Amino acid sequence: MIMMEDVHFAYDGLYTALQGVSLQIDDSERIAIMGSNGAGKTTLVKHLNGLLRPNSGRIIFDNVDTKHYSVAELAREIGLVMQNPDHQLFLDSVEKEVVFGLKQLGFSEDEIKERTERTLASLGLEGLSERSPFTLSGGERKRVALASVLATEPRILALDEPTIGQDARQKEKLAEMLMGLNEKGRTVIVVTHDIEFVIENFPRTIAMANGTIIADGPTNSVLSNDKVIKKCSLTAPQLTQAARSLHEIFPKVPERLTLLSELENEIVRVLGGA
Numbered sequence: 001m002i003m004m005e006d007v008h009f010a011y012d013g014l015y016t017a018l019q020g021v022s023l024q025i026d027d028s029e030r031i032a033i034m035g036s037n038g039a040g041k042t043t044l045v046k047h048l049n050g051l052l053r054p055n056s057g058r059i060i061f062d063n064v065d066t067k068h069y070s071v072a073e074l075a076r077e078i079g080l081v082m083q084n085p086d087h088q089l090f091l092d093s094v095e096k097e098v099v100f101g102l103k104q105l106g107f108s109e110d111e112i113k114e115r116t117e118r119t120l121a122s123l124g125l126e127g128l129s130e131r132s133p134f135t136l137s138g139g140e141r142k143r144v145a146l147a148s149v150l151a152t153e154p155r156i157l158a159l160d161e162p163t164i165g166q167d168a169r170q171k172e173k174l175a176e177m178l179m180g181l182n183e184k185g186r187t188v189i190v191v192t193h194d195i196e197f198v199i200e201n202f203p204r205t206i207a208m209a210n211g212t213i214i215a216d217g218p219t220n221s222v223l224s225n226d227k228v229i230k231k232c233s234l235t236a237p238q239l240t241q242a243a244r245s246l247h248e249i250f251p252k253v254p255e256r257l258t259l260l261s262e263l264e265n266e267i268v269r270v271l272g273g274a
Contacts, residue, residue: 001024001025001026001027001060001061001062001063002024002025002048002059002060002061002078002156003022003023003024003025003059003060004021004022004023004024004044004047004057004058004059005022005057005058005059005060006020006021006022006056006057006058007020007021007022007047007054007056007057007058007059008020008021008054008055008056008057009043009047009052009054009055010055013055016211017040017043017211018040018043018044018047018054018211018212019040019210019211019212020057020212021040021044021057021211021212021213022057022213023206023213023216025156025187025189026187027155027185027187028182028185028186028187029187029188029189029204030178030179030182030187030188030201030202030203030204031187031188031189031190031202031204031205031206032189032190032191032192032198032202032204032205032206032219033045033189033190033191033192033205033206033208034191034192034193034195034198034205034206034207034208034223034232034234035207035208035209035232035233036209036231036232036233036234037233038210039208039209039210039211039232040208040210040211040212041160041191041208042083042160042191043211044191044208045080045158045160045189045191046080047059048074048078048080048156048158048189049071049074049075049078049079049080049158050066050069050070050071050074050075051071051080053066053067061074061077061078075154076105076152076154077154077155077156078154078155078156078158079149079150079152079154079156079157079158080149080158080159080160081142081145081146081149081157081158081159081160081162082145082160083160083161083164083191085133085138085141085142085144085145086134086141088145088148089133089134089141089144089145089148091133092132093129093130093131093132093133094120094125094128094129094130094131094132094133094136094144094147095116095120095129095130097133097144097145097147097148098115098116098119098120098144098147098148098151099112099116100148101148101149101151101152102115102116102151102152105152115151115153116151118151119147119150119151120147122150122177123143123146123147123150123173123177124143124170124173125140125143125144125147128140128144137165138164138165139164139165139166139167139170142162142164142165142166143166143170146159146162150177150181153186154186155185155186155187156186156187156188156189157178157181157186157187157188157189158189158190158191159188159189159190159191159192160190160191161191161192161193162174162190162192163192163194163197171194171197175197175200175201178190178201179201190202193234195223195234195235195236195237196237196238198219198223199219199220199223199237199239202219203218203219204216204217204218204219205217205218205219205222205223206222207222207228207231207232208232209231209232214228214231214232215228220262223236223237223240224237224240239262239263242263243262243263243266246263246266246267246270250270252269252270253266253270254266
């Protein structure tokens with residue numbers, strides 16, 4: 001479990017990125033963090049694994065203040081995949097990128113080989129293992145950065161804008177992988193603007209604006225709130241837009257729907273099937 005208690009943070013003491021953020025993340029949750037650019041989303045997740053430290057307030061991990069952990073100690077438990085993969089990649093082959101972290105954590109050669117092959121295959125990178133990451137597309141580099149963290153099997157995995165540069169099939173495979181990790185007890189956190197990806201895969205959403213949390217709760221509730229959508233500079237989910245169009249014709253149809261099953265039920269109902 002992670003707790004943030006009244007966390008404040010300003011870059012260089014000037015630009016305030018977090019203003020009194022408090023939240024709790026329980027084991028085995030799947031959480032999306034959404035908000036406009038500059039809302040504080042990336043700053044928040046960098047605090048989770050110690051890349052940034054609070055100016056005031058505190059962060060508790062496993063009942064211990066993270067000020068007592070080194071960044072390396074936190075990285076063993078909390079893996080972060082950054083939005084820009086070029087900030088994480090630095091070796092001359094895809095395979096070496098994955099192997100590096102495993103060696104640092106002291107895994108045996110056999111374990112390193114097995115984990116590397118399994119992780120590359122799961123992300124469709126097995127045919128690129130000898131390639132330099134810097135010769136790959138942006139989407140492929142993001143997958144390499146993900147592989148380098150995923151292979152270490154951290155208890156908590158945080159991903160910053162993981163769907164950017166990924167096609168529909170890759171998004172589907174990513175969702176399947178994250179679901180699989182979550183089913184094995186891993187906590188999964190994503191920072192993203194991809195509202196449809198969130199609706200389909202994350203039961204809890206934290207919405208941020210101006211360095212504060214403005215909503216935190218079930219995804220279908222948070223993302224059907226017009227005020228939250230506006231403050232976060234998001235586009236309303238397609239299903240919500242469809243529900244509003246139906247509402248104009250059939251006033252009994254709720255305006256705030258985000259789940260396909262809800263919309264299907266309403267359509268059946270107004271057509272006399274229920």
